[in-house]
Amino acid sequence: MAREVLYRKIANTIEGQIASETLKIGDKLPSIRTVQKIYEVSLNTVKQAFLELESKSLIESRPKSGYYVSRSFSRRLAVPSVSTPKLSEKAYQPEDLISRVFDTLSDSSITKFSLGVADNSMVPIAKLNKSMLKVLRSMSDSGTAYEPVQGSVNLRRNISKWSFVWGGQLVEDDIVTTSGALNSIFNCLLAVTQPGDCIAIESPIYFGILQMIQSLGLKIIELPTNPITGIEIEALKKVLPKIKVCLLVSNFNNPLGSCMPDEHKKEVVRMLAARHIPLIEDDLYGDLYFGTSRPAPCKLYDEEGLVMWCGSFSKTLAPGYRVGWVAPGKFKDKIIRQKMLQTISNPPLQAEAIADFLEHGRYDHHLRTLRSKLYSNCLQYQRAVEDYFPECTKISKPQGGFVLWLELDQGIDTAALYETAIKHKISFAPGRMFTQHNQFNNCMRLNFGLKWDKQLDFDLKKLGQIVKNSL
Amino acid sequence: MAREVLYRKIANTIEGQIASETLKIGDKLPSIRTVQKIYEVSLNTVKQAFLELESKSLIESRPKSGYYVSRSFSRRLAVPSVSTPKLSEKAYQPEDLISRVFDTLSDSSITKFSLGVADNSMVPIAKLNKSMLKVLRSMSDSGTAYEPVQGSVNLRRNISKWSFVWGGQLVEDDIVTTSGALNSIFNCLLAVTQPGDCIAIESPIYFGILQMIQSLGLKIIELPTNPITGIEIEALKKVLPKIKVCLLVSNFNNPLGSCMPDEHKKEVVRMLAARHIPLIEDDLYGDLYFGTSRPAPCKLYDEEGLVMWCGSFSKTLAPGYRVGWVAPGKFKDKIIRQKMLQTISNPPLQAEAIADFLEHGRYDHHLRTLRSKLYSNCLQYQRAVEDYFPECTKISKPQGGFVLWLELDQGIDTAALYETAIKHKISFAPGRMFTQHNQFNNCMRLNFGLKWDKQLDFDLKKLGQIVKNSL
Numbered sequence: 001m002a003r004e005v006l007y008r009k010i011a012n013t014i015e016g017q018i019a020s021e022t023l024k025i026g027d028k029l030p031s032i033r034t035v036q037k038i039y040e041v042s043l044n045t046v047k048q049a050f051l052e053l054e055s056k057s058l059i060e061s062r063p064k065s066g067y068y069v070s071r072s073f074s075r076r077l078a079v080p081s082v083s084t085p086k087l088s089e090k091a092y093q094p095e096d097l098i099s100r101v102f103d104t105l106s107d108s109s110i111t112k113f114s115l116g117v118a119d120n121s122m123v124p125i126a127k128l129n130k131s132m133l134k135v136l137r138s139m140s141d142s143g144t145a146y147e148p149v150q151g152s153v154n155l156r157r158n159i160s161k162w163s164f165v166w167g168g169q170l171v172e173d174d175i176v177t178t179s180g181a182l183n184s185i186f187n188c189l190l191a192v193t194q195p196g197d198c199i200a201i202e203s204p205i206y207f208g209i210l211q212m213i214q215s216l217g218l219k220i221i222e223l224p225t226n227p228i229t230g231i232e233i234e235a236l237k238k239v240l241p242k243i244k245v246c247l248l249v250s251n252f253n254n255p256l257g258s259c260m261p262d263e264h265k266k267e268v269v270r271m272l273a274a275r276h277i278p279l280i281e282d283d284l285y286g287d288l289y290f291g292t293s294r295p296a297p298c299k300l301y302d303e304e305g306l307v308m309w310c311g312s313f314s315k316t317l318a319p320g321y322r323v324g325w326v327a328p329g330k331f332k333d334k335i336i337r338q339k340m341l342q343t344i345s346n347p348p349l350q351a352e353a354i355a356d357f358l359e360h361g362r363y364d365h366h367l368r369t370l371r372s373k374l375y376s377n378c379l380q381y382q383r384a385v386e387d388y389f390p391e392c393t394k395i396s397k398p399q400g401g402f403v404l405w406l407e408l409d410q411g412i413d414t415a416a417l418y419e420t421a422i423k424h425k426i427s428f429a430p431g432r433m434f435t436q437h438n439q440f441n442n443c444m445r446l447n448f449g450l451k452w453d454k455q456l457d458f459d460l461k462k463l464g465q466i467v468k469n470s471l
Numbered sequence: 472m473a474r475e476v477l478y479r480k481i482a483n484t485i486e487g488q489i490a491s492e493t494l495k496i497g498d499k500l501p502s503i504r505t506v507q508k509i510y511e512v513s514l515n516t517v518k519q520a521f522l523e524l525e526s527k528s529l530i531e532s533r534p535k536s537g538y539y540v541s542r543s544f545s546r547r548l549a550v551p552s553v554s555t556p557k558l559s560e561k562a563y564q565p566e567d568l569i570s571r572v573f574d575t576l577s578d579s580s581i582t583k584f585s586l587g588v589a590d591n592s593m594v595p596i597a598k599l600n601k602s603m604l605k606v607l608r609s610m611s612d613s614g615t616a617y618e619p620v621q622g623s624v625n626l627r628r629n630i631s632k633w634s635f636v637w638g639g640q641l642v643e644d645d646i647v648t649t650s651g652a653l654n655s656i657f658n659c660l661l662a663v664t665q666p667g668d669c670i671a672i673e674s675p676i677y678f679g680i681l682q683m684i685q686s687l688g689l690k691i692i693e694l695p696t697n698p699i700t701g702i703e704i705e706a707l708k709k710v711l712p713k714i715k716v717c718l719l720v721s722n723f724n725n726p727l728g729s730c731m732p733d734e735h736k737k738e739v740v741r742m743l744a745a746r747h748i749p750l751i752e753d754d755l756y757g758d759l760y761f762g763t764s765r766p767a768p769c770k771l772y773d774e775e776g777l778v779m780w781c782g783s784f785s786k787t788l789a790p791g792y793r794v795g796w797v798a799p800g801k802f803k804d805k806i807i808r809q810k811m812l813q814t815i816s817n818p819p820l821q822a823e824a825i826a827d828f829l830e831h832g833r834y835d836h837h838l839r840t841l842r843s844k845l846y847s848n849c850l851q852y853q854r855a856v857e858d859y860f861p862e863c864t865k866i867s868k869p870q871g872g873f874v875l876w877l878e879l880d881q882g883i884d885t886a887a888l889y890e891t892a893i894k895h896k897i898s899f900a901p902g903r904m905f906t907q908h909n910q911f912n913n914c915m916r917l918n919f920g921l922k923w924d925k926q927l928d929f930d931l932k933k934l935g936q937i938v939k940n941s942l
Contacts, residue, residue, distance in 0.1 A: 147791060322820060
């Protein structure tokens with residue numbers, strides 16, 4: 001067994017014991033030499049395992065004494081409430097708020113908890129460049145000619161192969177490439193809706209999806225969503241007779257971080273299929289799981305070809321490459337047609353470079369590192385929010401992705417708070433951005449995909465103080 | 472004066488004399504030594520000028536005798552008629568026909584006069600790669616991060632600088648980049664129309680535009696179009712009260728090759744502005760002029776910000792790069808919003824590589840070579856059609872671009888002819904593809920951007936024979 005795997009195994013075992021409270025806060029860990037003997041590994045391997053646990057703030061070393069459990073998985077702060085969108089209310093758009101947040105994105109002096117992507121330091125730039133250079137040399141036209149409308153065959157083959165991580169049986173012909181998951185959704189919506197049609201979505205939901213749906217003249221029903229298990233199935237059941245299509249971010253939804261349990265996924269697919277309603281499944285965070293395996297998408301349970309499974313490399317690899325895909329089931333021809341009408345085809349270079357990156361196992365390797373960093377950051381943020389924010393703060397418990405959702409005291413207006421925070425060179429995404437209704441005004445989304453360091457800890461402390469001051 | 476410019480000056484003078492019939496077919500040219508003395512240049516310069524005229528089939532050398540005019544500009548065949556679209560007729564879509572033509576595009580054994588791009592041999596792959604490698608090295612994130620929604624600043628600056636070739640006064644902030652001219656048009660249509668709105672276009676028109684407009688639920692009015700001067704202004708004037716927007720391919724329209732005279736452009740802009748009707752101007756062929764200077768777009772006469780000037784590098788540089796732009800006038804914010812909703816932003820690598828290519832004068836240099844090749848091919852095709860096709864054939868007289876439009880005998884159905892031609896491994900674009908009405912059934916579009924050689928001449932001969940056989 002490789003050393004890398006060994007140290008992870010040790011770290012995971014101890015982490016499990018902390019999670020199950022077999023090891024409690026303040027407990028002393030066995031010494032490094034004891035662990036070394038138990039596992040029959042080198043001292044360095046054990047040290048690396050302990051280092052990893054320390055980086056996640058799970059244990060700490062005390063000089064001349066050894067390692068101790070420094071925090072438990074039982075959290076002081078509650079999880080946010082299940083959302084209860086106000087269905088009857090007239091829609092009002094938070095456009096100004098979104099513009100104000102976007103306006104600060106290019107200011108490098110600001111700590112951007114508002115960002116919707118992981119930090120650039122988490123992108124494997126040098127390795128991706130290797131693939132890009134290889135592709136530039138090996139393609140006879142160096143990517144200057146049109147690729148097929150459906151997309152690069154190499155990329156489609158590798159995406160379909162990659163679907164095996166969740167038990168998918170896709171083949172290259174099932175996939176259509178796009179310029180990102182948002183672009184996949186746009187194509188899906190144009191393929192299956194007409195202006196005036198009704199669509200059911202989670203609430204809160206990523207504002208980009210909300211704006212896109214509105215621009216197409218569709219009517220939106222925001223449904224109650226549980227911060228742990230995702231959309232409330234009973235609520236969805238009630239609106240089925242009204243809707244033409246449903247859109248769900250099934251795994252590590254943005255902004256809640258919720259992940260639908262397999263049973264919910266099965267049930268939703270079954271319910272929709274019974275009425276021949278297509279499901280647009282946005283699964284762009286699925287590969288960023290913190291658990292032991294990748295959660296399956298609803299697509300796994302799709303027998304009728306009604307699930308349009310959308311994914312992307314923007315959140316896991318390189319946002320600027322603009323490479324996404326959709327496995328559109330029975331709507332494939334319509335999707336290909338939409339793509340052709342709008343842009344003919346995608347640029348081949350990025351598609352081929354990513355195909356090469358996947359083909360040679362570099363994506364898998366990169367994801368292991370990325371997930372580990374994100375999980376460690378998630379724990380750091382949760383610890384910081386517990387330490388620095390008011391007692392009444394509720395905090396989400398994402399099992400993947402890179403965003404946290406905070407529910408503050410009912411009296412706090414995070415849109416107003418934003419103006420104060422930005423004066424302190426801190427930005428976040430106010431909750432009101434994620435809905436068409438007048439709600440989530442006391443919520444905020446924080447990106448934990450930023451590079452963790454003392455400054456970031458300090459900025460979270462400052463933000464917590466700003467929240468406290470506004471109480 | 473540089474030698475390159477000198478030989479062109481000599482070639483242009485002689486070409487002008489042939490055009491004005493000062494020199495007629497069969498006339499002997501002055502000897503190389505005589506020309507050398509007149510212009511006070513080197514022998515090689517004169518030889519180069521004669522070589523250029525020979526490559527255009529305008530002159531030919533006879534052993535031990537000298538050079539002779541081998542063909543004139545006065546053509547044997549007529550120009551196609553002004554189109555008279557049947558306005559009242561119910562629309563019927565040529566989808567099947569378009570699919571049949573597209574299905575043969577990947578078959579390399581077929582001579583594809585049906586193609587909508589110039590041959591790959593005309594793409595400066597090695598030089599573009601230099602720019603691409605430079606960009607990969609110089610960008611700190613190597614193009615993995617999002618670029619601004621409006622597009623690369625470098626590219627926008629260079630596109631705006633390039634607008635000086637037609638007297639444009641654009642600045643970088645006037646431009647929004649897109650993934651090609653078709654994508655520019657899509658964004659423009661979404662920005663200024665609602666389903667059910669009416670749009671005026673030329674007829675015949677590129678089928679991709681036609682399909683896109685239909686997919687958006689707009690009503691199309693196809694207007695009479697002159698193969699030399701473009702849309703008929705009086706016809707446009709009559710429908711102004713009905714239309715929400717107008718779309719014109721002002722320079723070297725596909726498939727007719729027509730180019731609107733400046734006076735027409737001015738008048739159209741004035742007419743539309745009087746009614747506040749936006750004009751979507753698709754100018755993707757404008758840089759491929761055969762004359763002495765680049766024709767201006769309608770945008771030059773736009774005082775109200777109503778002209779959305781769309782362009783692209785797909786037809787002039789690298790189709791697969793998927794880089795286009797629009798200068799949307801007063802609709803800029805709407806266009807940026809549409810772009811953000813659909814795809815967030817474009818991949819930076821291709822944008823930066825093209826910006827570098829423009830910045831260092833390589834685009835200008837490449838276009839000179841490309842235009843010269845295309846013009847030479849155009850003359851070869853016209854000569855071949857005159858030689859091999861029936862007497863009654865009418866042939867367009869494009870002053871730029873790379874497509875020819877043929878009008879055959881009324882009894883010929885080019886859709887049926889296509890099936891015969893494809894058996895002989897020759898494809899072309901039947902006229903019926905370029906309209907929603909039952910017309911142009913006796914027309915065809917030929918791409919003259921293919922690499923000229925004996926085989927191509929032979930294939931044109933074969934195609935002419937197929938036409939003759941069907942009479």
